[in-house]
Amino acid sequence: MSLSKRVPILVLRLLALGAAVSATIVMATSHDSADVFNMKFEAKYTNSPTFKYFVLMNAIASGYTLVLLFLPSKNSCAHFILVLDLIMALLLDSSISACLAIGQVGKNGNSHAGWLPICGQVPKFCDHVRGALVAGFAAAVAYFLILLCSLHNLMNLFTFTT
Amino acid sequence: MASEAGEKQESGRGKVTGSKLDLALVLLRLLAFFATLSATVVMALNKQTKTIVVATIGTVPITTTLTAKFQHTPAFVFFVIANGNASLHNLLMLVVGFMGPKWNFKGLAHLAIPVLDLMNVAIVSGGASAAVFMGQLGRDGNSHARWNKICDKFDSYCDRSGGAMIASLVGLMLMTVICSVNIIRLRNHNSNKIVLDSSVNVVP
Numbered sequence: 001m002s003l004s005k006r007v008p009i010l011v012l013r014l015l016a017l018g019a020a021v022s023a024t025i026v027m028a029t030s031h032d033s034a035d036v037f038n039m040k041f042e043a044k045y046t047n048s049p050t051f052k053y054f055v056l057m058n059a060i061a062s063g064y065t066l067v068l069l070f071l072p073s074k075n076s077c078a079h080f081i082l083v084l085d086l087i088m089a090l091l092l093d094s095s096i097s098a099c100l101a102i103g104q105v106g107k108n109g110n111s112h113a114g115w116l117p118i119c120g121q122v123p124k125f126c127d128h129v130r131g132a133l134v135a136g137f138a139a140a141v142a143y144f145l146i147l148l149c150s151l152h153n154l155m156n157l158f159t160f161t162t
Numbered sequence: 163m164a165s166e167a168g169e170k171q172e173s174g175r176g177k178v179t180g181s182k183l184d185l186a187l188v189l190l191r192l193l194a195f196f197a198t199l200s201a202t203v204v205m206a207l208n209k210q211t212k213t214i215v216v217a218t219i220g221t222v223p224i225t226t227t228l229t230a231k232f233q234h235t236p237a238f239v240f241f242v243i244a245n246g247n248a249s250l251h252n253l254l255m256l257v258v259g260f261m262g263p264k265w266n267f268k269g270l271a272h273l274a275i276p277v278l279d280l281m282n283v284a285i286v287s288g289g290a291s292a293a294v295f296m297g298q299l300g301r302d303g304n305s306h307a308r309w310n311k312i313c314d315k316f317d318s319y320c321d322r323s324g325g326a327m328i329a330s331l332v333g334l335m336l337m338t339v340i341c342s343v344n345i346i347r348l349r350n351h352n353s354n355k356i357v358l359d360s361s362v363n364v365v366p
Contacts, residue, residue, distance in 0.1 A: 043307075047304065048304060048306075050298075097289070098294070098295035102299065112231075116308065
């Protein structure tokens with residue numbers, strides 16, 4: 001494959017790797033505790049299944065990107081890699097969306113369900129989660145761009161011969 | 163005419179011919195339309211009212227009325243919007259699929275269908291997963307954040323939203339298959355165009 005086709009995908013994969021790794025690490029090290037009415041109120045990412053799903057998806061995505069960076073560009077399983085790229089982009093997209101929903105409840109609460117917001121008590125945890133969400137969003141966008149680039153490279157989709 | 167016949171002859175590496183593939187795609191698109199439409203409608207009409215006794219003063223019970231509506235949760239609002247968008251998109255693609263051969267599409271229109279499909283798949287996946295995790299929070303609560311579960315009080319609200327989520331996930335799977343098939347057909351369409359143009363150039 002020519003260099004002009006390989007370089008954008010390589011750059012995008014490096015970006016996606018960096019974003020996914022940083023999202024995983026920032027979410028996994030988010031930890032805060034507060035003392036409310038003599039009760040210890042501890043917030044970790046394992047408290048919510050959504051954040052565990054987010055860490056798991058970003059860890060899988062970063063491992064997958066790391067393996068793909070060291071693979072030769074034109075090999076026989078290029079179509080299979082395309083399918084895996086699509087699945088990975090959709091999974092990252094879903095993990096981001098779920099964490100945004102739960103984070104919105106944590107920040108604003110839900111008065112109809114009687115759920116109080118927790119960001120006032122554990123502000124460092126909320127900041128960490130916000131940073132991890134930004135990195136996860138960047139990883140999802142990078143993955144979609146990788147998908148479009150590999151579609152173009154593999155199937156010559158965006159050339160028009162009118 | 164010739165291009166359509168050519169497309170039917172070399173439409174994909176699958177064993178089915180072009181017309182059978184078209185029929186299968188239309189069927190899948192119809193199923194996906196019904197799935198996303200039912201997800202939208204079931205979640206949009208999701209409402210439950212419950213009257214509970216808060217206190218008793220003497221012999222008079224004081225009751226309060228609690229309502230669970232889908233508008234109370236932004237995740238469910240996004241779910242309704244995403245699935246409504248996807249069902250409109252499926253309806254539009256059904257119409258285009260039926261009327262398509264009569265219109266003569268230039269190059270860019272054939273690219274628009276897979277791109278729109280991919281966009282809607284992404285939006286529906288975001289909406290479905292947000293609703294699923296919010297529903298899990300409502301069903302189990304979160305003891306660490308002192309959030310109580312609500313599904314023991316509003317059971318039919320939870321059941322209906324669970325049904326809507328299942329319908330949306332089924333629609334998402336179908337739409338992913340349709341999107342992949344459309345992308346593969348786009349490659350065949352482009353290679354056919356390249357073949358035709360080169361043959362046209364050969365003849366003086």
